[in-house]
Amino acid sequence: MKTIAFIIQKEFKQIFRNKGMLPIIFIMPLLQLIILSNAATFEIKNIKFAYIDQDRTSASRALIEKFEASSYFNVLAEYPSEEQSDQALLKGQADIIL
Known part of the structure; x- marks a missing residue:
């Protein structure tokens, strides 16, 4: 000591x-x-977001509106098929597809 x-x-x-x-x-x-x-910030913002809405109900529209209201997501487009959304994802046009 x-x-x-x-x-x-x-x-x-x-x-x-x-x-x-x-x-x-x-x-x-x-x-x-x-x-x-x-x-150093671990906050993720401006995620390019696209979706496929096959349900077309008020509940699904409300969910999409919540994504649009969020500052974390940029809602880009609605795709009619999974093939088109997969192509957008592979080309880098979208970060996530719902």
Whole structure:
């Protein structure tokens, strides 16, 4: 335990002896924290969304309206068949098909 206390004491003496080290030790990590916390976001937005509505009821229309109202989805189109929706997905015109 004495050894660890001695090493900590020695390191603090080294830090405060060299005044050029203080900005590197304290300011640089704060800058990194501020910059990187704003850069890293896990929020997914603007998903290209298309759908096939074979039901055509008020419930299915209400579901599509909820997707349209969301800021996470860009509702692009309604496809009449699965083949057309698969082609749109493969071409990158849509990210997801419902």
